[in-house]
Amino acid sequence: MLQLYFSPMACSLASRIALMEVGVDARYHQVHLTTKTVATDDGDFRGISSKGAVPVLVLENGERLTESAAVLQYIADLKPERGLAPAPGNADRYRLQEWLSFVGTEIHKAFLFPTFWYEDDGSLAKPRARIGQTLSVPAAHLADREFLVGSSFTVADAHLAWALMLLRPAGVDIAQWPSLKAYLQRMQARPAVREAIATEMALRKAVAA
Numbered sequence: 001m002l003q004l005y006f007s008p009m010a011c012s013l014a015s016r017i018a019l020m021e022v023g024v025d026a027r028y029h030q031v032h033l034t035t036k037t038v039a040t041d042d043g044d045f046r047g048i049s050s051k052g053a054v055p056v057l058v059l060e061n062g063e064r065l066t067e068s069a070a071v072l073q074y075i076a077d078l079k080p081e082r083g084l085a086p087a088p089g090n091a092d093r094y095r096l097q098e099w100l101s102f103v104g105t106e107i108h109k110a111f112l113f114p115t116f117w118y119e120d121d122g123s124l125a126k127p128r129a130r131i132g133q134t135l136s137v138p139a140a141h142l143a144d145r146e147f148l149v150g151s152s153f154t155v156a157d158a159h160l161a162w163a164l165m166l167l168r169p170a171g172v173d174i175a176q177w178p179s180l181k182a183y184l185q186r187m188q189a190r191p192a193v194r195e196a197i198a199t200e201m202a203l204r205k206a207v208a209a
């Protein structure tokens with residue numbers, strides 16, 4: 001069985017959503033990112049991945065795959081018939097990779113990561129000033145589209161939906177971009193997305209309690 005190392009509401013949520021959307025069972029291991037320990041046995045998470053970051057997907061053959069863009073495409077390709085990624089070689093596959101990269105670098109690493117991980121000593125001013133321009137790109141793209149790529153849900157939507165969910169706690173009002181707000185509402189109405197969020201929010205509350 002596949003295994004996913006995750007932290008509640010971190011970027012690994014997109015991988016959980018993808019697993020649930022394709023209907024593939026996995027064993028989930030919660031990670032405490034600040035201490036780099038695995039919750040179940042207090043084990044050393046850096047022993048699982050030297051990157052010390054989630055997601056980590058342990059494949060059936062024991063290999064460990066990291067990086068959301070790779071993990072998400074791997075999960076999508078487990079069940080091609082579910083359409084979570086265009087087939088390799090299809091021009092839309094590159095569009096999918098384009099969006100996975102955009103979310104992972106321009107939104108996640110350039111804005112969400114420093115906002116949640118760094119103390120605000122003034123160095124967050126530039127990422128904060130830039131995020132509006134960044135978000136105007138998917139906002140324009142989604143003004144007349146239901147999904148990022150093609151005409152159905154893909155793992156790029158799982159990745160973007162996760163990132164958009166974190167805007168509010170990061171102090172950004174998504175209402176500035178009506179198309180993004182409507183898109184996020186559509187994504188959050190999907191049964192798999194709802195269930196994945198409910199599971200992780202419950203775990204998050206348990207950690208905070």
Ligand SMILES: N[C@@H](CCC(=O)N[C@@H](CS)C(=O)NCC(=O)O)C(=O)O
Nearest residue numbers: 010011033052053054055067068104
């Ligand atoms: N490039 C990686 C970034 C993964 C990442 O930064 N994950 C965060 C949670 S959203 C994390 O585990 N941070 C802990 C750390 O970097 O120490 C990806 O796209 O998967």
